[in-house]
Amino acid sequence: MSLHTAHLRAHSDVSRLDTFIALSDFDRPTLVVDLDRVEAQFRALSAGLGRAQIHYAVKANPADEVIDRLVALGSHFDAASRGEIALCLDRGAKPREISFGNTIKRASDIAWAWDRGITLFAADAEEELEKIAEHAPGARVYIRLIVEVSEADWPLTRKFGCDKDTALRLLDYARDLHLDPVGFSFHVGSQTRRAEMWAPALDALAEIWTAAQDAGHGLTVLNIGGGFPAFYGEEIEAPEAYARAVMDLVTARFGDVPHIMAEPGRGMVAEAGTIVAETMLVSRKSDRDIHRWVYIDIGRFSGLAETEGEAIRYQFETARDGDQMGPCILAGPSCDSADVLYEKRPIMLPMTLRAGDRVLIRNTGAYTSTYSSVGFNGFPPLDVICI
Numbered sequence: 001m002s003l004h005t006a007h008l009r010a011h012s013d014v015s016r017l018d019t020f021i022a023l024s025d026f027d028r029p030t031l032v033v034d035l036d037r038v039e040a041q042f043r044a045l046s047a048g049l050g051r052a053q054i055h056y057a058v059k060a061n062p063a064d065e066v067i068d069r070l071v072a073l074g075s076h077f078d079a080a081s082r083g084e085i086a087l088c089l090d091r092g093a094k095p096r097e098i099s100f101g102n103t104i105k106r107a108s109d110i111a112w113a114w115d116r117g118i119t120l121f122a123a124d125a126e127e128e129l130e131k132i133a134e135h136a137p138g139a140r141v142y143i144r145l146i147v148e149v150s151e152a153d154w155p156l157t158r159k160f161g162c163d164k165d166t167a168l169r170l171l172d173y174a175r176d177l178h179l180d181p182v183g184f185s186f187h188v189g190s191q192t193r194r195a196e197m198w199a200p201a202l203d204a205l206a207e208i209w210t211a212a213q214d215a216g217h218g219l220t221v222l223n224i225g226g227g228f229p230a231f232y233g234e235e236i237e238a239p240e241a242y243a244r245a246v247m248d249l250v251t252a253r254f255g256d257v258p259h260i261m262a263e264p265g266r267g268m269v270a271e272a273g274t275i276v277a278e279t280m281l282v283s284r285k286s287d288r289d290i291h292r293w294v295y296i297d298i299g300r301f302s303g304l305a306e307t308e309g310e311a312i313r314y315q316f317e318t319a320r321d322g323d324q325m326g327p328c329i330l331a332g333p334s335c336d337s338a339d340v341l342y343e344k345r346p347i348m349l350p351m352t353l354r355a356g357d358r359v360l361i362r363n364t365g366a367y368t369s370t371y372s373s374v375g376f377n378g379f380p381p382l383d384v385i386c387i
Contacts, residue, residue: 299332
């Protein structure tokens with residue numbers, strides 16, 4: 001698939017969004033989410049994943065309407081906290097459809113979840129298993145593994161998981177604690193743009209899986225995590241083809257595992273959302289400055305936290321895009337000097353852009369509203385409208 005084709009795929013179904021946005025006035029930065037697009041992504045990913053069960057990563061976008069639509073479609077859910085579990089239960093998800101996938105949990109939250117019927121928990125340390133055993137006796141647990149090598153745009157290789165020797169020891173310890181150690185999970189890294197990038201992580205996991213079976217563990221659950229990409233300007237495959245290619249890699253290494261979980265978040269909702277923002281100021285720091293500074297009313301503290309390191313490159317559109325374009329440094333509105341979005345690789349915006357002009361930030365349905373602060377500098381949090 002060419003980059004042009006990927007771009008068309010990412011934007012071929014935005015007419016509902018564009019019509020709604022064009023007919024609406026906004027008094028603050030607003031994320032508009034097309035629920036039909038969420039459903040289309042779910043159906044495409046489901047078709048490609050085949051027998052794998054989707055556990056939507058609620059953290060990506062926990063809007064009530066998004067959860068409602070996914071519950072209606074039969075999705076399961078990966079919850080990171082008591083709050084996310086409560087949300088899913090309140091919106092109609094069954095306890096058996098929810099996994100408590102955070103490896104860092106309060107003991108009281110484990111007990112709360114267990115009392116409400118949650119039976120599947122993640123862990124990557126002895127103490128976490130001890131908390132689960134005490135407050136959710138007999139629960140099913142899966143051990144999260146470290147992914148040593150990641151080609152993802154946003155690697156997740158340090159904070160979570162454990163190595164092979166530790167993982168095998170944790171399986172034994174879970175059994176000693178009278179828990180049910182059912183399998184392993186891993187995360188290949190967020191925004192893994194090509195399916196073949198999964199191969200090294202799956203190879204490493206397959207080695208550990210075999211070692212666990214040889215040690216007498218009858219593993220039944222393989223959680224392949226997230227990593228399903230969205231379009232941010234770099235070439236990606238269509239979601240069904242991508243998911244099918246990943247599953248081909250999984251099947252080649254693991255055969256008929258009884259239960260496979262997948263946790264798309266970004267790949268489910270990112271392309272369904274557009275943020276409507278406003279230009280607040282266009283300036284230059286000196287007559288010699290080749291780059292303009294463009295300040296918009298949303299920044300790193302109000303929803304665009306993933307511009308950290310400039311790994312995620314959002315797509316910007318304005319009504320002046322037919323005019324001459326020029327490089328600019330993009331920054332948010334707060335009185336914090338860290339609130340600069342793109343500087344290492346300036347973005348191209350119209351030379352005629354001025355204060356008051358509307359700016360659309362495409363494919364921002366994931367990890368924006370959930371990163372928005374409650375009111376840093378007194379600015380309101382990112383508003384969310386689902387259509």
